[in-house]
Amino acid sequence: MRYAAPTSMKEATGLMAKAKGKAFVLAGGTDLLVRLKGGFVEPDLVVDIKRIPAVTKITKAGGGFRIGAAVPCAELGENAALKKAWPGVVEAANLIGSDQIQGRCTIVGNLCNASPAADSVPAMVAAGAKAAIAGPRGRRTVAVEDVVSGPGKTTLKKGEIVEAISLPKPKPKTGDAYLRFIPRTEMDIAVVSAGVCLTLGAKGVVKSARVALGAVGPTVIVANAAAAAIIGTTLDEAALEKLAAAARAACKPIDDKRGTVEFRIEVAGVLAKRAAKIAYQRAGGK
Amino acid sequence: MAGVHVATTINGDAVEYVCHPRETLLDVLRNRLGLTGAKEGCGTGDCGACSVTIDGRLVCSCLVLGAEADGRAVGTVEGLASGNALHPLQDKFLEHAALQCGICTPGFLVAAKALLDRNADPSEEEIRYALAGNLCRCTGYDKIVRAVAAAAKEVRTKKAKG
Numbered sequence: 001m002r003y004a005a006p007t008s009m010k011e012a013t014g015l016m017a018k019a020k021g022k023a024f025v026l027a028g029g030t031d032l033l034v035r036l037k038g039g040f041v042e043p044d045l046v047v048d049i050k051r052i053p054a055v056t057k058i059t060k061a062g063g064g065f066r067i068g069a070a071v072p073c074a075e076l077g078e079n080a081a082l083k084k085a086w087p088g089v090v091e092a093a094n095l096i097g098s099d100q101i102q103g104r105c106t107i108v109g110n111l112c113n114a115s116p117a118a119d120s121v122p123a124m125v126a127a128g129a130k131a132a133i134a135g136p137r138g139r140r141t142v143a144v145e146d147v148v149s150g151p152g153k154t155t156l157k158k159g160e161i162v163e164a165i166s167l168p169k170p171k172p173k174t175g176d177a178y179l180r181f182i183p184r185t186e187m188d189i190a191v192v193s194a195g196v197c198l199t200l201g202a203k204g205v206v207k208s209a210r211v212a213l214g215a216v217g218p219t220v221i222v223a224n225a226a227a228a229a230i231i232g233t234t235l236d237e238a239a240l241e242k243l244a245a246a247a248r249a250a251c252k253p254i255d256d257k258r259g260t261v262e263f264r265i266e267v268a269g270v271l272a273k274r275a276a277k278i279a280y281q282r283a284g285g286k
Numbered sequence: 287m288a289g290v291h292v293a294t295t296i297n298g299d300a301v302e303y304v305c306h307p308r309e310t311l312l313d314v315l316r317n318r319l320g321l322t323g324a325k326e327g328c329g330t331g332d333c334g335a336c337s338v339t340i341d342g343r344l345v346c347s348c349l350v351l352g353a354e355a356d357g358r359a360v361g362t363v364e365g366l367a368s369g370n371a372l373h374p375l376q377d378k379f380l381e382h383a384a385l386q387c388g389i390c391t392p393g394f395l396v397a398a399k400a401l402l403d404r405n406a407d408p409s410e411e412e413i414r415y416a417l418a419g420n421l422c423r424c425t426g427y428d429k430i431v432r433a434v435a436a437a438a439k440e441v442r443t444k445k446a447k448g
Contacts, residue, residue, distance in 0.1 A: 003290055003307035003353045026351070033349045034330045036308065046307070048354060074343065098419020099397065100334055103343040104350070186418050187332075 005048040009055070009134045009163055012047050017136040017159025019045045025161055026050075027070045028104035030097065031113040047161075055163050058082060063169030066132070069108035069162055073120075074099070076107070086167050087282060088176030088195060088275075092123035095180065098187060108162045114148045115189075117215040121148070122195035123178035125212035125220050129167050135160035145212070148219045171208075173200040175282025177275040180214070181259075181267050190215045191259040194247065194271035196279045204234045204285040211243070211272055216251035216264050223250040226272055235280045243276055244269030290353040296321070297365030305352035312336045314352035315362060323363035323392040327421065334420035337393040337400075338362045344400040346419075363392035366399060374440040375399060375433070384433035386424035394420045398434045406442055410435065 006012045016023050021044030024032055035041045049055055055068035058079050065082050073093040076082060083090045089107075096105050096119050107120040111131065121144065129144045136159040147162065149155050156162070170176075180193035193214035201207035209227040212220050226246035233239035253264035289304040296319070305314050315321040315338070324347050327333035331346040338347045339361035340354075366373040375398050378384070385391045394417060401408055401416040408416065413434050414427075422430065 001308045002288075003351065005353070005356070026354075029349050029351070029354075030331055033310070033351070037310075037329060037348075046351075048351075050354070072343065097331070098334065099344050099400070099416055100337055100346045100419040101331055101349075103340075103345045186415070 001043050002045045003048065004045065005051045007051045007053075009049075009052055009161065012049055012052060013134050013136050013159050013161055015045065015047050016161060021045070023047060025069075025112070027106045027109045028072060030101050030105040031109060049161065049163075061166065065167045067107060067165045067167070069106060069164055071106060072103050073105050073107065073110075074102040077102075082167075085170050086127055086176055088178045088197065088279065089120065089123045089127050089129070089167060092178035092180075092195065093120045095119045095178075107165055111144060111147055111165070112154055112156070112162055114150070114152050114154050114219075116151055116218055116220070117190040117193070118220075119178070119180060119190055119193065119214070121220045122193050122212035122214040123176065124165060124167075124195075125222060126178070126195035126197040126210045127167055127176050128197065128210060129165050131162045132164040132166060133160050134163045139163075141166070145220055145222055150218045171199045173283050173285075174198070175279040175284070177278035177282065179271045179275045179278075181271060189258065192216055192253075192264045192267040192271060194268060194275045196272065196275040198230065198276065198279050198283055200280075200283045200285050206230050206233055206235060206280070206285075209276075211247060211276070213247060213250060213268050213272070216253040216268050218252075221250050221252070223247050223272070226250060230276060235276060235285065240273045240276065244273050247272035290356075292353060292356045294355040294357065295359045297360070297362060303352070307351070307353055309352045310348050311338070311350040311352050311355055311360070312347040314355070315347060315360075318352075321362050321364050324396075325389050325392060327389065327393075332419075332421070333390070333393070334397060334417075335390050335393040337396040337420065339396065339400060342400075342403070344397055361396070363396050366395060373399070373437075374444070375402070375437040378433040378437040378440065379430070382429050382433035382436060384426060384429040386422075386426050390420060390422045390424075394422070394430055398437070401434070402438055402441060406438060406445075408435070408438060 176197035182188035229242035327335035
């Protein structure tokens with residue numbers, strides 16, 4: 001295995017593109033090193049991107065935020081402006097692992113590891129986050145939900161690296177929230193999760209909404225019907241019930257040691273409702 | 287296999303080493319530098335026995351490559367005491383008998399130090415959350431939490447006295 005620590009994204013994508021054999025990007029390493037040591041991957045090349053100045057920072061861009069691929073999740077929680085604008089995304093990112101893991105893990109790593117249970121992903125998708133991708137043939141930007149194609153699989157082409165996540169400037173009266181179910185209070189992997197982002201119009205009526213569900217399908221599920229169920233409502237009980245029903249209908253979970261199909265479907269509806277209520281309050285609704 | 291040359295700072299001292307590209311910082315510390323305070327428990331970032339700081343941030347050294355430490359400042363449990371004077375955390379761990387077998391202790395000390403560096407007066411809940419990444423299989427958590435709270439108080443008192 002060769003270790004490279006380039007200082008520019010151009011150099012990094014060049015190394016990844018030209019690599020013979022298996023090449024992996026190293027940011028926080030909290031997934032990659034576990035897989036490496038467990039013998040699940042045998043990299044020929046590891047490209048450490050933490051020496052590239054542009055990806056180690058959170059920058060404000062057009063009222064929104066650009067979170068570099070090497071920014072540890074702990075830093076998201078320490079950024080007051082980001083926390084105020086996108087509390088759901090920051091809470092989701094800060095749920096990943098212990099303080100030790102928080103000091104290293106990144107939301108881009110969480111995305112590109114492509115686990116269906118990734119905590120930060122439903123929150124990012126609900127918030128309408130975009131992934132900035134650098135590659136040997138230039139740059140492109142895609143919606144976060146289009147980066148992952150299945151468990152452990154991404155749509156990235158050879159040589160491509162996700163260099164940042166962009167969060168838009170929240171529209172006035174917007175709130176977001178993320179909730180997950182785990183059988184304990186901390187340090188666990190989501191059995192089911194839900195991210196909700198909504199914007200209010202006049203009189204507390206939901207003008208637009210996005211609902212994303214985690215760990216109930218091979219990739220994050222964008223539950224458009226669930227969002228539609230609350231648009232035009234003041235999030236009354238009837239609307240919440242419709243939201244829950246639509247969220248349950250969108251689920252395609254598997255049975256595993258963490259939860260059954262039936263349990264996951266049921267809890268997806270509960271979490272979508274609860275997350276929507278929090279998002280509604282954060283948006284200024286009563 | 288070509289080695290990676292690394293120039294870093296450990297507990298304030300300039301250190302240079304050559305390591306294998308896939309060697310972890312934990313293995314470098316223990317096997318190359320003789321700093322055996324950090325322990326390998328799980329090797330997968332779950333137990334916190336290998337906790338160190340890099341540029342002030344708490345991490346599991348088992349999930350860091352030795353090569354990554356180049357140009358960084360690494361802090362280990364060996365850097366807690368000043369000469370023969372133990373850090374208040376170490377004093378209080380002894381006083382409260384906050385250890386049984388001791389394997390997890392260096393990790394708890396480093397994690398607790400990281401907590402006190404950013405929060406001089408943590409609540410019990412804050413202490414428990416901050417130490418959630420450190421496992422003690424003798425289950426001495428209660429004494430550990432009490433020791434950290436006592437050390438925090440001691441540090442605050444010392445600071446107040448100047």
